[in-house]
Amino acid sequence: MTSADESRWDAYVHRHPDSTHCHLTGWKHVIENTYGHRSYYLLAETDSEMVGVLPLFHIKSLLFGNQLVSMPFLDCGGVIGNSRDVIETLVQQAIEIGAELRVDSVELRQATPFNIKTGSWHPTGQDKVRMVLKLPPSSEELFSSFKAKLRSQIRRPQKEGMRAVIGGSEHLTHFYEVFSSNMRDLGSPVHAADMFNEVFRFLDAKISVVFYGNRPAAAAIMILYRETAHIPWASSLRRYNGLSPNMLLYWRLLECACNQGTHFFDFGRSSTGEGTYRFKQQWEAESIPLHWRQCNRTGTNGTPLSSLSRRFHLALQAWQMLPLTVTLWFGPMLRKYISL
Numbered sequence: 179m180t181s182a183d184e185s186r187w188d189a190y191v192h193r194h195p196d197s198t199h200c201h202l203t204g205w206k207h208v209i210e211n212t213y214g215h216r217s218y219y220l221l222a223e224t225d226s227e228m229v230g231v232l233p234l235f236h237i238k239s240l241l242f243g244n245q246l247v248s249m250p251f252l253d254c255g256g257v258i259g260n261s262r263d264v265i266e267t268l269v270q271q272a273i274e275i276g277a278e279l280r281v282d283s284v285e286l287r288q289a290t291p292f293n294i295k296t297g298s299w300h301p302t303g304q305d306k307v308r309m310v311l312k313l314p315p316s317s318e319e320l321f322s323s324f325k326a327k328l329r330s331q332i333r334r335p336q337k338e339g340m341r342a343v344i345g346g347s348e349h350l351t352h353f354y355e356v357f358s359s360n361m362r363d364l365g366s367p368v369h370a371a372d373m374f375n376e377v378f379r380f381l382d383a384k385i386s387v388v389f390y391g392n393r394p395a396a397a398a399i400m401i402l403y404r405e406t407a408h409i410p411w412a413s414s415l416r417r418y419n420g421l422s423p424n425m426l427l428y429w430r431l432l433e434c435a436c437n438q439g440t441h442f443f444d445f446g447r448s449s450t451g452e453g454t455y456r457f458k459q460q461w462e463a464e465s466i467p468l469h470w471r472q473c474n475r476t477g478t479n480g481t482p483l484s485s486l487s488r489r490f491h492l493a494l495q496a497w498q499m500l501p502l503t504v505t506l507w508f509g510p511m512l513r514k515y516i517s518l
Contacts, residue, residue, distance in 0.1 A: 201233060220232040252287065257294075266295065269294050285302060298473060298474075359502060365496075367497070370513070387427075394415075398428075405442060408444045
């Protein structure tokens with residue numbers, strides 16, 4: 179793809195039933211501008227008509243390996259096309275590019291079931307699901323559909339004096355204050371603040387923040403694409419957990435999505451049975467499997483990402499004990515090479 183193809187690319191993505199916001203060219207600019215990773219946006223044409231796309235990023239480091247990924251930092255991506263032949267052709271081209279770059283693996287994060295014959299593909303070791311809620315026509319109807327316990331949990335932080343707002347990039351400072359602190363507490367390097375500025379430049383996004391007094395207690399970014407509201411990043415500060423700001427945060431996002439006529443609310447990826455999965459499940463969200471697959475250069479299953487997490491378990495524990503100022507400085511230098 180060249181810059182002249184971008185509008186055609188996005189028009190095709192919007193038409194294709196299996197596309198996600200992760201396929202939009204906005205992410206090309208977000209990731210390139212923030213981290214400088216090289217992209218390979220492959221398109222298939224027949225008589226000048228676009229019939230398939232596959233966005234890829236090359237992420238290479240001594241510590242975290244050498245990968246060609248569609249799409250890094252996101253839940254979905256992968257290949258979409260008008261026919262099996264188109265999809266297989268694009269995947270074959272990705273494998274050939276991977277061979278030229280001598281990557282350890284090519285990874286596709288498909289939102290739909292994986293049925294590609296070209297190459298030898300294996301699960302990545304990340305047993306992840308999306309949690310998606312179908313929305314009614316109005317927020318009033320949605321609130322009434324919740325169980326009494328859930329409605330009470332939403333009201334509780336309001337009774338404690340918390341308030342939720344929703345807006346745009348003017349809330350980025352509040353969002354990043356919460357997000358960066360929470361990532362440190364989880365033992366995970368934080369994304370660069372610049373990445374979220376770029377998200378608001380190139381994508382249709384909103385921010386919700388829950389305040390306790392004048393201080394942010396929880397915050398999330400919502401990306402709107404076609405009929406779905408997506409929540410790729412949400413965090414709350416541990417010291418406010420007893421007041422349940424997350425309940426008010428997600429209700430404010432759901433209310434906004436409903437009132438804008440959105441049909442589905444994607445809470446983001448989770449591991450089945452873990453705490454975030456149970457939190458999202460209480461909203462009656464449906465579990466939808468993610469189809470992450472790798473094609474490894476050696477033809478073997480390679481090292482699953484789950485074992486990579488285990489390998490760095492002690493490092494993550496040490497990260498939790500670092501001062502926040504250190505993690506803010508050093509975290510983005512590491513995070514740019516972690517494709518999760």
